[in-house]
Structures are given as C-alpha cells and as structure tokens.
Amino acid sequence: MRLTRLTKLVGSAVLCLTLSACGFQLRETTQLPTEYQQIGLQGNDLEKGLGDVLRDAFIDARSELRTDKGLSTQLVISNLEEDDRVASYDADLDVRQYLLFLVFDYEIMVDGKAVAKQRIRLDKTINYDSDYVLGKQEEEEQIRKTLREDAARLILLRLKSITP
Numbered sequence: 620m621r622l623t624r625l626t627k628l629v630g631s632a633v634l635c636l637t638l639s640a641c642g643f644q645l646r647e648t649t650q651l652p653t654e655y656q657q658i659g660l661q662g663n664d665l666e667k668g669l670g671d672v673l674r675d676a677f678i679d680a681r682s683e684l685r686t687d688k689g690l691s692t693q694l695v696i697s698n699l700e701e702d703d704r705v706a707s708y709d710a711d712l713d714v715r716q717y718l719l720f721l722v723f724d725y726e727i728m729v730d731g732k733a734v735a736k737q738r739i740r741l742d743k744t745i746n747y748d749s750d751y752v753l754g755k756q757e758e759e760e761q762i763r764k765t766l767r768e769d770a771a772r773l774i775l776l777r778l779k780s781i782t783p
Contacts, residue, residue: 662699668701673694691729721742734781
C-alpha cells in the first residue's frame with residue numbers, strides 16, 4: 620500500500636512538471652508605448668464592425684482609441700471593403716464556396732506626419748450548403764469577426780514596431 624501511494628505521488632509530481640514545461644502559455648497583449656496611449660480614429664465608426672473590434676484591441680493593449688481629431692496620433696482608415704464573392708461551383712453549377720474578404724488602407728499619423736502606411740487584405744473561404752443556411756450565416760459572422768480581429772492585431776503590431 621505504501622508503495623502505491625509513493626508511486627501515485629511521484630507520478631503526480633512528474634505529470635505536473637511535464638505539463639508546466641510543455642510550452643503552453645496564455646497569450647497576453649503587451650502594452651503600447653506611452654506615446655500611443657491615446658489614438659484618434661478617422662474614417663471608421665467605433666460602434667460597429669472594424670471600429671468596434673479595433674476599440675476592444677486597443678483596450679486590451681492598455682490604450683484608448685477615440686474619435687477625437689485633436690490627438691497627436693491618428694489612425695486613418697480608408698477604402699474599407701468587407702464583402703464576399705463566389706470561390707467555386709459544384710457540378711450542378713450551384714455555389715460550393717464563398718470567399719469572405721476584408722480589405723482596407725490605413726495610415727498612422729504622428730503630429731501631422733505619416734509614419735506608417737499599409738494596405739491590409741485578409742480573406743477566408745467558407746463552404747456553402749443550402750440545407751444549413753442559418754448555421755452558415757452564423758459561421759460567416761464568426762469568420763468576419765475573426766478577420767477584423769486579425770486586422771486589428773496587425774495594426775497593433777505595426778504600432779509597437781514604430782519608434783516614436
């Protein structure tokens with residue numbers, strides 16, 4: 620009986636050490652530099668779509684995204700297009716896949732000077748089945764949200780890489 624307890628104790632200790640060293644870590648958003656604690660957003664609404672996701676991403680980065688044009692740092696979004704197109708058909712010429720995409724240009728202005736300018740183009744395909752229309756609509760919304768989150772992450776990475 621004593622050997623069984625000792626075996627269980629050693630086995631539990633080995634399991635705990637193995638799991639703690641497996642490389643799994645929670646993903647953490649790092650804070651933006653102090654110069655970017657308040658950033659003005661132009662060309663997009665903070666209450667819906669990309670603007671809403673951007674606001675949440677900036678909050679996670681311990682920063683504030685506002686619609687105030689008087690701030691020294693501005694994020695200017697232009698040419699925003701979020702749509703879908705047919706990617707493939709089946710043998711009966713029914714739609715088989717859609718390509719959902721998000722495309723926009725952004726510019727980071729510091730004290731009226733452009734310090735970064737880039738075009739973001741993200742896309743993802745979705746299989747379509749007319750028998751599951753409601754489920755596919757929800758899946759489409761989730762994919763669109765993921766595309767917006769990826770775009771926000773790319774903008775934050777760009778901001779972190781810019782030395783003020």
